Amino acid sequence: MIMTRVKVSFAPSIRRLPSYLIIIRQALQNGESYISGTVIAQELNLEPIQVRKDLAITGIIGKPKKGYPVAALVAAIEHFLGWDKVHKAVVVGAGNLGFALAGYREFKLHGLEVIATFDIDRDKLGAIVHGVPVLPLEDLSAFVRDNGVEVAILTVPGPVAQDAADRLVEGDIKAIWNFTDHKLDTPSGVVVHREDLSSGYALLSVMIRNQRGREA
Amino acid sequence: MIMTRVKVSFAPSIRRLPSYLIIIRQALQNGESYISGTVIAQELNLEPIQVRKDLAITGIIGKPKKGYPVAALVAAIEHFLGWDKVHKAVVVGAGNLGFALAGYREFKLHGLEVIATFDIDRDKLGAIVHGVPVLPLEDLSAFVRDNGVEVAILTVPGPVAQDAADRLVEGDIKAIWNFTDHKLDTPSGVVVHREDLSSGYALLSVMIRNQRGREA
């Protein structure tokens, strides 16, 4: 089975949208009706032109001198990201990270509804974490299929990641959010996004070294 | 206090190094003495030229026809990332995510030694998580200073992130790994790297939407 890389254009812009959303929501709560790209940029230490370019991809149109209509902007970003619709999700691997992600409020607020977690460990079965049950891995395929689960958050140990992915594919999963350090072989119809904490740690490590060099 | 953005050149390459390391370590365990960029690329669905360019920044030199010496390559990558030295760390915010990160094996293996966690919740104090104590937030500055802590993993709720960062700066922290959704104001001598799970979720969401469009 060939793993096709799903290319996303404007990926850097898309990644910045959630941070804009936080600022803009604050403005909304403060009762402001317009917010300028300049203000958003200032808040996030970015260039105003970058904010304008990024917001353009959501289709929103601003007013010269005033800025962007706050309420419409929130709606436009959420719609562009698909965060205005509910996506059913499961967490596969009820370990520490899985537990944390299952309860991550930020996701729940944006349409990601975790309805079950799965684990191989018999001792965990039957437990309720963050209001959802821990179910046996054997039931994963059937559960995904029967409940129309679209997204799987994969936090199992690396060596069993592919096995879990196979079960998900069998259940006709739409997307796998892969928190393991293994690449997954999946059919091209399945979206896979790898979230790699090690890559962030690598960057941090090099930043520390550079900073040190500068001080010395 | 001005937040200066620490620019890292070759950031994308640096982010890919950890995934190379996994492949190369496997080769080492299999007793292979050389590994080619072609093989690494194949394993990770990348272009061979990209692997070669990335490995070049670590200073390692390959042999035409054979590839790169496995043991030396592992050492070179680890040294380049500073993963061959121990960095003392604390987790600030002993919630679900903090708990998960405190016990993340991958970090421990690469020189990040978590020696304490901190929380504001009195009920958690005195507990031992993953072998390290939960201490009161009031002691954070002094602890960081007295123990020469270099890295702080910040997983407190967004609204109190700046307060925690201020305490860390007071204790002369070197680097803050910011898992909150808030930007931090810190003096320019402090390295801040933001790990943004929402940005990954945004990208996943758009990928799902695009995939759907393609099927229809």
Next chain:
DNA sequence: TAGATTGTTAATCGATTAACAATC
């Protein structure tokens, strides 16, 4: 009106990819 802020078009910058001579 005057001027702040937008959206667009062009220029720059950096990363990825291509081409290919060098070489073990």
Next chain:
DNA sequence: TAGATTGTTAATCGATTAACAATC
């Protein structure tokens, strides 16, 4: 030796930044 794989130099691609006319 023959050829797979390297490292280097050049070309391409995409993202960021700059410049500026349009406009509320």
